[in-house]
Amino acid sequence: MPGRTGARHAVVRPPAAGRTAAPVAAGLVLVLLVLVVVRLPWVGDLGMHAATVQRLRHSPLDPGNPLVDADTPSPYYSPWMLLLGTVARVTDLPVFAVLRLAAAAGLALLVTGVWRYVKTLSAHRAAPALALLSLLLLWGTTPFLWSGFPGLHSLALTVSYPSTFTLGLAFHFWAWLTRAVRGAAGWGVWLGLGALWAVILLCHQFSGVVATAGAVATVLAARPRRTAWLRPVAGLSAGAVVLWAWPYYDFFALFGAGDGLEPVHRVLYGHPVARFGLVLLGVAALVPRWRRDRRDPLVVFFALGVLVVGAGWLSGHYSWGRALPAAVVPAQLAVALEAVGAGRRRLRAGWAALLTGALLLGGWAQAGTLGYVVPRGALPQALEDRYRPPWTGYHWITPWVRYGDVVLAEGRPARQIPAYGPYTVAPGYPDFFLPDEERRTKATGTYFAERTPESVRRGIEREYGVRWVVDRTGALDGTGLRAVARGPDGQVLYAVP
CATH class of the missing domain: 3.40.50 (Rossmann fold)
Structure with a gap:
């Protein structure tokens, strides 16, 4: 039965088990993440974000440096953190309580964003849940922990970070942009998209690069007429004005910050098979999409991500490796869509079987996440070995x-x-x-x-x-x-x- 969501999608009614398995599994994983939010384990940059909220709570107009007693700007003073600092100031809640609220909001934004964006790519009822599972579990056999990388274990430790909020906002941005390029969106819509793009870049610059790559892929895949470029250019200009006008730091000065960031980011290029090996299944799923449409948005998105990350490796700009989600995310979405897509039943079943096996393997690799909600002594030894104890606070x-x-x-x-x-x-x-x-x-x-x-x-x-x-x-x-x-x-x- 043919169906439309702005593009042609053939809807195949799946078996009842197939319609419920993915949503149930996704729901269980989300319950785990909600319980992690309550615990809010500390490994990594949580102290930086808590300090940022502290400064904005005490002095929202002139917070100074978040870490040292100096009057300098900071890229951590983003619109999102300003909102959190205001919440802390108005409610007098402890900073870590505010970060728990931030984690809940970021997780909700990510889930709803994935749902909305995947709906622009497939009308299948199980597609959003399966895509969410792929984003969380389809990584590698060794958990990789880094903000902006939405693997289950990584997300458990970074869910309160601005990167989670920003990535969720990016999915909503892509969904809104997709509908804009497919329809006759007016000037107001495009100006709003430009402002949203700027907010994304201000909130987390690296996730902003990923959002930008996805936006470029969306526009190129739409094949707009030459006369239709005026409105996207107007939106881009509006976003540039917002970036220029942001008072807390000079966004454009960050282009000169690369040298100090390269050593710490070199690790992003290490052990690619162990960390991202399961994503190869998604790369394979991009091939039939490319054969069907040379300008498929996920294919173009993936190509742009590979281009940026590869250029970072060749040039020694290892901080460009933070754009890895621009290559990983479209591959993860592609295999989820192939597993429920139109076509021969055997081919669809084959993709579903391969994806199920990969998700089980990826889930086992990240099973140590259970340690953040279950007492460590109650875990089986095999899971306890995968658990990473959080830091002790001060x-x-x-x-x-x-x-x-x-x-x-x-x-x-x-x-x-x-x-x-x-x-x-x-x-x-x-x-x-x-x-x-x-x-x-x-x-x-x-x-x-x-x-x-x-x-x-x-x-x-x-x-x-x-x-x-x-x-x-x-x-x-x-x-x-x-x-x-x-x-x-x-x-x-x-x-x-």
Whole structure:
């Protein structure tokens, strides 16, 4: 029976089991993620985002640097984080409660965005649920944890990050754009799309690159007439104006930030088979789509993603590897659509069988996610081995350390302590807008070196207004600092004389 969703889709009525299996499985996975939101495990950049909300809560118009006591802009001050900071300020909720709300909103936006976008590609009832399962489970046999990469294990640890919200917004953006290029959208729609594109780029720049690649693929696949380009160009111009007008940081200055980001992103190109091997099934599914339509949106989207990521590898711009979802996502969607698409029953069944096996394998690879909602001791040994324990927080210093105090710390503590309101001397993350970042990092290393004279340490304390020191190495025992609290793993909070 023929059907239409703006393009021609042949609707094949699936067996009852096929119509329910994918939604039920997707529902169970989503329940797991909702339970993870309640736990909000901490590994990675959660401290940075909590610190950003802290600064915007206390000073929404002039928050300063989120990590160190300096008056500099920051790309973390995005429209989404400004909204979260306002929520924290108005409701007086704790920052981590606000981040749980952010996680719930981001997850809802991602699920509904996938649903809306897939509906523009297929009229099959099971297609959105199967596409969502593919996005979460079809990765590799080794879980890869990075913001903007929506694998199940990765999403469990980054669901409260701006990247999850931004990726969900991107799916809605693609759905809206698809309908605009297929219909006779007016000027207002295109200007709104341009503004939404700018918001996406401001909220998470790397996911913004992925959103841009998907948008370009959508427009190219529509084969617009020459005269029809005026409205998309107007939307693009409106987005550029929003980017230029954003007051919290200079978006266009970020194009010069690549050199400081390359070393940390080189890992994105390592172990591709273990991390992304199951996506090859999706790449194979792109081939019949390409044969049917040389300008299929998923095919063009995938090609653009491969082009950006490949150029990053060849040129040494490893931060371009953050565009990997631009190659992975269209492949994941393609195999889900082939498994429910029109065509010969045997071919469709073959794709469904291959995808089912790949999803089971990918799900097993990421089964350690259960450890975030089930006590570790209750897990079978095979699952416990796959579980990655979250970091321990720094609530134990808050009875003494106040908002705005400067704490000298290095390594992981420097990435976590600002979440509670204090500053550190050196930022725990690369900061393009902080001119003395290298000097601060060197001073921190000097302070914790075993043979540093006490006079040098006192000088560093005075220069940066240090009131507290957190040491986890034992290097500061007997140095004249006064120990006021002891935390996990032998850490000590010292008061500065």
